[in-house]
Amino acid sequence: MPTSSQADRILVLGIGNILWADEGFGVRAVEEFHRRYAVPENITILDGGTQGLYLVNYLEDADRLIVFDAIDYGLEPGQLKVVRDEEVPRFTGAKKMSLHQTGFQEVISAADLLGRCPKHLALIGCQPLDLQDWGGPLTAPVRDQINPAVALAVDILAKWGVEAAPRTASLPESERLLANDIDHIHYEMRARPA
Amino acid sequence: MGIQTPNGFNLDNSGKRIVVDPVTRIEGHMRVEVNVDADNVIRNAVSTGTMWRGIEVILKNRDPRDAWAFTERICGVCTGTHALTSVRAVENALGITIPQNANSIRNLMQLALQVQDHIVHFYHLHALDWVDVISALSADPRATSTLAQSISSWPLSSPGYFKDLQTRLKKFVESGQLGPFKNGYWGSKAYKLPPEANLMAVAHYLEALDFQKEIVKIHTIFGGKNPHPNWLVGGVPCPINVDGTGAVGAINMERLNLISSIIDRLIEFNEQVYLPDVAAIGSFYKDWLYGGGLSGQSVLAYGDVPEHANDYSSSSLKLPRGAIINGNLAEVFPVDHANPDEIQEFVVHSWYKYPDETKGLHPWDGVTEPNYVLGPNAKGTKTAIEQLDEGGKYSWIKAPRWRGNAMEVGPLARWVVGYAQNKSEFKDPVDKFLKDLSLPLSALFSTLGRTAARALESVWAGRQMRYFQDKLVANIKAGDSSTANVDKWKPESWPKEAKGFGFTEAPRGALAHWIRIKDTKIDNYQCVVPTTWNGSPRDPKGNIGAFEASLLNTPMVNPEQPLEILRTIHSFDPCLACSTHVMSPDGQELAKVKVR
Numbered sequence: 052m053p054t055s056s057q058a059d060r061i062l063v064l065g066i067g068n069i070l071w072a073d074e075g076f077g078v079r080a081v082e083e084f085h086r087r088y089a090v091p092e093n094i095t096i097l098d099g100g101t102q103g104l105y106l107v108n109y110l111e112d113a114d115r116l117i118v119f120d121a122i123d124y125g126l127e128p129g130q131l132k133v134v135r136d137e138e139v140p141r142f143t144g145a146k147k148m149s150l151h152q153t154g155f156q157e158v159i160s161a162a163d164l165l166g167r168c169p170k171h172l173a174l175i176g177c178q179p180l181d182l183q184d185w186g187g188p189l190t191a192p193v194r195d196q197i198n199p200a201v202a203l204a205v206d207i208l209a210k211w212g213v214e215a216a217p218r219t220a221s222l223p224e225s226e227r228l229l230a231n232d233i234d235h236i237h238y239e240m241r242a243r244p245a
Numbered sequence: 246m247g248i249q250t251p252n253g254f255n256l257d258n259s260g261k262r263i264v265v266d267p268v269t270r271i272e273g274h275m276r277v278e279v280n281v282d283a284d285n286v287i288r289n290a291v292s293t294g295t296m297w298r299g300i301e302v303i304l305k306n307r308d309p310r311d312a313w314a315f316t317e318r319i320c321g322v323c324t325g326t327h328a329l330t331s332v333r334a335v336e337n338a339l340g341i342t343i344p345q346n347a348n349s350i351r352n353l354m355q356l357a358l359q360v361q362d363h364i365v366h367f368y369h370l371h372a373l374d375w376v377d378v379i380s381a382l383s384a385d386p387r388a389t390s391t392l393a394q395s396i397s398s399w400p401l402s403s404p405g406y407f408k409d410l411q412t413r414l415k416k417f418v419e420s421g422q423l424g425p426f427k428n429g430y431w432g433s434k435a436y437k438l439p440p441e442a443n444l445m446a447v448a449h450y451l452e453a454l455d456f457q458k459e460i461v462k463i464h465t466i467f468g469g470k471n472p473h474p475n476w477l478v479g480g481v482p483c484p485i486n487v488d489g490t491g492a493v494g495a496i497n498m499e500r501l502n503l504i505s506s507i508i509d510r511l512i513e514f515n516e517q518v519y520l521p522d523v524a525a526i527g528s529f530y531k532d533w534l535y536g537g538g539l540s541g542q543s544v545l546a547y548g549d550v551p552e553h554a555n556d557y558s559s560s561s562l563k564l565p566r567g568a569i570i571n572g573n574l575a576e577v578f579p580v581d582h583a584n585p586d587e588i589q590e591f592v593v594h595s596w597y598k599y600p601d602e603t604k605g606l607h608p609w610d611g612v613t614e615p616n617y618v619l620g621p622n623a624k625g626t627k628t629a630i631e632q633l634d635e636g637g638k639y640s641w642i643k644a645p646r647w648r649g650n651a652m653e654v655g656p657l658a659r660w661v662v663g664y665a666q667n668k669s670e671f672k673d674p675v676d677k678f679l680k681d682l683s684l685p686l687s688a689l690f691s692t693l694g695r696t697a698a699r700a701l702e703s704v705w706a707g708r709q710m711r712y713f714q715d716k717l718v719a720n721i722k723a724g725d726s727s728t729a730n731v732d733k734w735k736p737e738s739w740p741k742e743a744k745g746f747g748f749t750e751a752p753r754g755a756l757a758h759w760i761r762i763k764d765t766k767i768d769n770y771q772c773v774v775p776t777t778w779n780g781s782p783r784d785p786k787g788n789i790g791a792f793e794a795s796l797l798n799t800p801m802v803n804p805e806q807p808l809e810i811l812r813t814i815h816s817f818d819p820c821l822a823c824s825t826h827v828m829s830p831d832g833q834e835l836a837k838v839k840v841r
Contacts, residue, residue, distance in 0.1 A: 070303060070318050100318060102472040104369055108458030161454055164417055231314035232307060 059093060061213065062113035062169070063204060064106070066099040066120050066155060069233060072187040073121055073128075073179030079189060079235050080119035080175070080200045082228045087201065088215040094208075098228050106158050111167040115211060117204050120155070121193075122176030129192030131200055133207075134174040173207050175200050188239040252542070252651055252788040254797055257288040262632060265807045275780065275819065277810055278633055279796055285804055290789075290796035291633055292780050292814075293640040301613040304770040309335045309762050310734075312770065313476045316758065319772075325358045325464060326751040327758075327772075328476040333557075334758040335478045338745025344727040347480035348554035349717040350467050353504070354474070355550065355749065356706045356713070360511050361460040362752035363656070363703040364519060366818045368453035371696065374812035375526050376438060376446040379431040382415055384444035392441050396525050399517040401452065410448050430806040437529045446526065449518055456514055459507055466500050480729030487721055501718055508714055512707040515700075523700040527693050528682055536692030536813035538795030542572045543650045544658035545778065547580060547757060549750035550709060557748075563709060564750050565663040565671065570650050574665040580647070582746045582757055585609070588773065590643040594635070594782040597643065603785050605646060608759035608771035609744055635783065644781040644790065645773050653791040654754030654778045655817060657698040661689070674701045692795070695816040736765035751775055753818040779817050792817065 065081025068074045078098050085096045095113070099106050110116060118139075124132055139159065162168040177200060180190040188194070205215045227234055247257040258280045266276035280289040300319055304312055312335065313328040329351060336343065343351075386407035393402035418426070438446070461471050467483050468474020475482045486495040548566025551557055559566045559579070567577035581587055589605025592598070598616035599606065606612060619627060620637020633639040646652070663671025678697055679688060688694060733739065741764060748757040754775030761769040781790035795813050802808070 068318065070300070070315070098473065100324075100473060102324075104365060104454075105457075105461065105472055107454065108461075111458075164413075165451065165455060166413070232311040233314045233318065 059114040059211075060112055061094045061115045061117070061208070061211070062109055063090075063094060063096045063208075064099050064109070064116065064118045065097070066101070066106075066118060068101050069229075069238065073177075073190055073193045075189060076121040076177045076179065076193050076196075076200075077119040078229070079194075080177075080197050080204075082235055083197050084119075084201045084204055084215075085228045086222050087217060088205065089218050090208075090215050091213060094213065094215075096228070103155070104158060104161060106155075107161045107165070110158060110162040110169060111165060113169045115171040115173075116169040117173045117175065117207055118155070119175050119200060119204070120177075121179045122174070124176070124178055126178040127192075128178050128180035128190065129196050130178045131196050131203065132176050132178070133203060134176065136172050139172045139174045171211070173204075175203050175207075248787075250783075250789050251786050252539075252794070254789055254794055255288075256789070256797075257282070258635075260288055261804070263804050263807060263810075264632065265810055275814075276633075277792070277796070277807075277814060278635075279810065281801060281804055285801045287796050287799045287801065287810075289635075290793040291635045291639065291782075292790070292792040292796075293633060293782065294642040294776070294780055300772055301611070301770050304767050306766045308736075308765070309338070309760060309767050310478045312758075312760070312767060313478075316772065317473055317476075324472065325354055325468070325474055325476075326749050326756060328474070329355055330747045330749045330751075330756050330758045330772075332476050332478045333747025333749070334745050334760045335747070335762075336745070337747055338743040338760050338762055339478075339733055339739055341479050341730060341733050342555045343480045343730055344725070345554045345720055346485065346717060346725060346728050347730075348551060349713045349720070350481045350483070350728065352550050352713045353710055353717070354464055354467050356710045357460055357463040359706045359750075359752050360515065360703050360710070361457050362818070363699045363706075364453050364460075364514070365457050366752070367519065367523065367696065367699065368450045370818070371812075371815045372446055372450060372526075373426065373429055374808065374815050375436070375530065376443050376450075377431055377433075377436040378414075378426045378429060378443065378447055379418070380436065380438070380440045381444040381447045382411065382418065382440075384411065384440035386411060386444070389441040389444045392525075393445050397517045397521040399521075401448070407444055407448060410451070411444060414447060430808045433802060433806050433808050435802045435806075435808045435812075437533070438526065439529075442525060442529065446522060449522055452518065453514075456510075460511055463504055463507060466496070466504060477729055479731055479734060480727075483728060485721055485726040485728055487726070501714075501721075505714055505718075508707065508710045512704075512711065515704045515707045520700045520704055523697055524678065524681060527697060530693055531682060531684060531688075534684075534688050534691040534693060535799040535809070536695070536795045536816060537690035538793075538797070539651060539653040539791045540657050540661065540695065540795075541687070541690030543570045543647075543652045544568070544661045545580065545647050545652035545654050545755055546659040546662040547582075547748040547750060547755040549748070564659055565666055565668065567662045567666065568647055568650075568652065569662060569665055570648075574661070577662060577665050582748060582759070587648055588645060588757075589649075590645045590773065590777075591784045592638075592643055593785045594638055594640065595643045596638050596641050605784075608746075608757070608773055609761060609769070611759070611769065611771035613771075640780075640782040642777055642780050642782060643773075644784045645778055646784055646788070649784075649786070649788075651781065651784065651788040651790050651794075652778055654775050655695065655698075656702045656752075656754075657689070657695040658754065659750060660698040660701065664689075670705065674704070692813045692816040699818070739765055742768075753820055754778060774820070776817075776819050780819060792819075 065077040067077040069078050177196045208215050249255050260280040260282045262280050264278045276293050278291040279287045282288050313331040316327040316331045317324045387404040389407040390404040464474045465471040484495045487498050545568045548562035548564050550563040551561045553561045568580050585607040591605045593602045596617045598614045620634025622634035625631030660671050743762045746759045759771045779791040799809050
């Protein structure tokens with residue numbers, strides 16, 4: 052695997068809808084990555100939510116992309132799978148994979164069409180258990196995969212020659228990726244109203 | 246069997262049934278079923294949101310000051326407008342006022358969203374219903390250049406530019422990765438543009454893709470971050486410090502100048518690219534004036550963009566407010582969100598349960614209790630519906646009505662209300678657009694009219710942004726740098742119980758949130774979103790909603806390629822994510838079209 056040059060811009064992105072149970076995996080994973088690791092200037096960490104085409108400018112600015120997402124590979128719930136480069140779906144009729152594949156596939160295609168798609172892509176996907184529980188939290192098998200997924204991202208970055216360093220001091224509230232009661236802990240604490 | 250609905254439409258479901266599921270290139274998941282007669286003309290239409298809505302449930306017992314952050318997550322395309330509606334609802338309930346700068350900044354954010362959404366909707370979600378991408382490959386770049394220069398002074402119009410673009414497009418298509426251009430019915434006779442107009446439109450598709458990201462910088466600057474900007478009950482979260490140079494998050498002159506230059510560019514794009522493109526494309530579809538539906542009959546606009554902070558009356562709102570019924574443009578009725586007899590939601594054909602389903606409920610008293618049962622004539626099973634029974638419950642969308650009337654909302658509704666109110670800033674551009682195409686006023690009430698109203702509104706919104714940016718800068722220079730009112734920030738200062746509402750005009754139509762607060766927590770929260778209005782199922786009296794009405798009497802070239810259905814449904818810029826919630830995870834499948 053080629054290591055990145057000093058100037059390479061890297062985007063670490065989480066996508067999905069936090070209000071739809073396991074659909075929120077990607078956002079929760081990137082939230083946790085950001086909470087635990089400090090990264091050099093050339094890395095951007097982004098909670099992409101369900102923004103679809105609006106994310107294209109972030110992709111354009113990146114030479115390399117790591118994306119966390121809930122994927123449907125028909126695997127056991129909670130199973131992780133890493134997909135690389137051309138395997139990251141961008142072709143019509145590709146196997147069903149991301150739950151908003153059309154959306155994200157189009158983002159990649161659009162960046163490609165503009166001639167500015169990241170050269171290296173890594174999708175860290177997790178097979179969901181439950182997508183129908185509106186307002187519900189991540190299910191246990193998916194929640195248990197957040198730390199392994201974060202570790203995979205750290206590993207990929209290391210192979211690209213970039214070190215994500217564990218934070219020495221805990222992240223102040225004002226710098227968290229998600230706030231206002233929708234951060235993972237507060238969201239789940241009261242996700243199921245009595 | 247033929248029936249007439251109380252709102253004047255003839256329905257006949259005896260012909261061949263066509264199912265389009267899902268409708269692609271929209272946010273969320275929806276399904277349309279129609280019956281066509283022997284000449285392939287649509288005679289019955291059934292629109293359904295196949296997802297369950299439940300933000301109401303998840304917000305219960307949360308802090309009202311955080312509600313915006315949840316509502317911002319409902320949907321991927323109108324994040325900011327839900328957040329704005331939410332903070333307005335809380336402010337209305339608790340009697341919180343905001344400073345004038347906050348009003349200007351909120352207007353700038355709302356208008357920026359309007360422009361960005363309209364541009365992205367037209368070029369990236371809707372244009373491909375009119376533009377045949379594959380046909381662009383056979384265009385003559387020189388003739389394309391002549392065409393482009395005849396409609397606008399936009400500089401990117403040389404033969405070489407179009408030649409390069411065509412080469413790029415060819416390479417992209419030949420690589421087999423149609424990407425955003427998949428799911429098109431390329432080559433269909435329902436496409437009417439010559440290759441050169443198709444190539445010009447594809448060029449602008451790419452330019453718009455590149456440009457839209459500039460617009461969102463306004464949200465990043467005022468909202469602190471993007472794609473999920475910050476909002477604040479009582480104002481806006483960005484402090485103003487004009488003399489500051491590097492203060493984190495503060496608005497200084499450098500940032501205000503950046504915003505100003507983005508506004509100049511978006512005004513230019515609207516006026517030199519977007520509106521001329523819509524007019525040029527429209528000129529080839531002048532004989533395709535289907536899709537009017539409710540637009541010439543019953544339209545509703547809440548109004549938005551207040552001139553004066555905290556004044557949400559019609560006289561202060563720059564986007565028009567009012568209701569028109571029975572096609573009588575001579576009378577525009579006032580709208581009151583607090584009146585229990587005006588806005589009500591019905592569920593007799595929706596997958597919810599009310600104690601008495603013959604009656605509607607005002608959102609303050611709204612109930613969201615799911616009840617998923619199919620009508621007796623439905624075909625298939627609950628997990629694999631083959632055909633819906635519109636005589637029973639058939640949608641996860643509720644049916645909102647204004648004084649019992651099904652209403653269309655959205656850019657066309659807003660412009661029809663503004664036109665009926667004889668406001669020149671709405672009437673004159675409509676008259677000019679129609680005159681340039683030699684079309685009568687009646688042509689406005691069509692799919693094309695809906696698409697044109699959106700382009701006219703984008704132009705209008707760009708100019709309003711210039712106005713509010715200048716107003717903001719003038720006020721700051723006069724010494725007022727206040728952006729937030731924290732007098733009632735602390736819950737101890739709130740009454741034990743309170744209720745309120747907030748409204749906006751989202752890009753796709755009238756949006757309102759109703760809130761009840763009890764012991765400082767949310768007790769009930771109801772959103773009535775634009776696609777709930779437009780995509781509503783039938784009500785107890787049998788009135789059909791805007792989507793269903795718009796499809797009636799449209800002839801289809803080929804029912805196996807439902808381009809006409811997509812064109813008209815897309816013209817509403819539907820967004821199902823917030824009107825409903827996903828029921829099955831198959832939303833990314835290619836569109837299935839079934840003909841029975």
